[in-house]
Amino acid sequence: MEKLVSLAKRRGFFFQSSEIYGGIQGIYDYGPLGVVLRNNVKRAWWRTMVELRDDVVGLDAGIIMNPKVWEASGHVQNFTDPLVECKKCHRRYRADELTSDRCPLDGGELTDARRFNLMFKTFIGPVEDSSTQVYLRPETAQGIFVNFANVLNSTRMRPPFGIAQIGKAFRNEITPGNSIFRLREFEQMELEYFVPPAEEMKWLDYWKDQRFEFYQSLGIRKENLRLRAHEKDELAHYARGAFDVEYSFPFGWSELEGIAARGDYDLSAHQRASGRDLTYFDDLIRERYIPHVVEPSAGVDRTMLTLLIDAYHEEEVRGEQRVVLKLHHSVTPVQVAILPLSRKDELTTLAKKVEHELRPYFRTEYDDTQSIGKRYRRQDEIGTPFAITIDFESLNDNAATLRSRDEMTQVRVPLAQLRGALVDHLR
Ligand code: ATP
Secondary structure (H helix, E strand, O other): OHHHHHHHHHHOOEEEOOHHHOOOOOOEEEOHHHHHHHHHHHHHHHHHHHHOOOOEEEOOOOOEOOOHHHHHOOHHHHOEEEEEEEOOOOOEEEHHHOOOOEOOOOOOEEOOOEEEEOOOEEEOOOOOOHHHEEEEOOOOHHHHHOOHHHHHHHOOOOOOEEEEEEEEEEOOOOOOEOOOOEOOEEEEEEEEEEEOHHHHHHHHHHHHHHHHHHHHHOOOOHHHEEEEEOOHHHOOOOOOEEEEEEEEEOOEEEEEEEEEEEEOHHHHHHHHHHOOOOOEEEOOOOEEEOOEEEEEEEEHHHHHHHHHHHHEEEEEEOOEEEEEEOOOOOOOOOOEEEEEOOOOHHHHHHHHHHHHHHOOOOOEEEOOOOOHHHHHHHHHHHOOOEEEEEOHHHHHHOEEEEEEOOOOOEEEEEHHHHHHHHHHHHO
8 A cells, every 4th residue: 555655646646635735634636647547437437327328317516505405414413423532642533443442542541422523614605604604515415316306307317217426525534544545525426326116126236236347347356346235233224225345455345335225215305304396206107206216326536546456566577576557448547658769859750740640549648758668667657558669660660669568568560550459459
């Protein structure tokens, strides 16, 4: 984990936020490569969950909502963690994460647990009092529930159908940590899938399998993934069943995504509190009901951390150590690096031309700094699956060397055939 975090900083995946001022806990900034990796994760999710389906539509709701939303949803009352404090050093902990009833650092006595609400508060408008207090959303899901009737009335969707959303969420976590695993500002990818009540468990079963497959399609190794059913005593009181997709992180098996059957809890609560009709009338069976919901809820940052951890390899090559990120080509920030062997004009001109020709089709990077060995090492470390080297021979034979990251093979390919060869490999 330490090595990965240092690589992430060195190569520009992510940095501690406001680092020059000493940072701020639980917030990270994403660098040039991190942004591309994130966007690729979000694009893959949106593609499978929305674009390739005819039963899901998208939504982008505000981060700040009417505070009545969070009263109705139960977050004001219940979105809390048990907080304890060491009487000696005043460090604070989540009581449910401790293994003893003493301070893990100095053995000091702990206070009784109090319920600490994780929602960030701010004010809307120029007056700061309790009537103008609002929250930063701690999940994107509620934006979907309160728009349920709007989507139903403005589209042709009917249950079973889903509404998907990707966006920032904020939680004032007591103990953020493990790099970008537990953050105070993060991004979620959530689907609320509305179904006829009798079909809820069938769809829970369907979505848990779909979601488990999704992580494998991003190239994450199956042996590091598992689906875990929630025990009865873990379930929220309204939930009929839930599964976590878990990954074997360096700090143990932990949640990547939660998939829960939430019954009609959310829509009923908002119908009660708002007085608006959130039922659906099925004119085929002439029945009116509040749809039940199955919710797969994933984190962009956690998926990104998982991809990086799973891809990180150290290998011994001819007596030297090589660090390589074996990221799947669909998500990796750079797919093809174009490297002129030297900075001689003839070579850089040809290399730039090759790069410009490939750029519309692949994520490319041109690099003419340092020795070729160092440049290969950099591309291995950022997970670039292919590198094209333009050498002096290229000027005569109109061909280049295509090097593969994983096999480390080098083959000579005519310039005119590079695009075709790459399409075959990166499909
Ligand atoms: P935990 O029990 O670990 O606090 P949770 O069960 O409350 O998590 P959910 O509310 O189910 O988490 O959130 C759905 C997903 O959102 C999680 O699986 C995770 O990927 C992401 N997520 C939740 N909280 C955080 C956080 N603090 N930092 C980063 N990602 C998060």
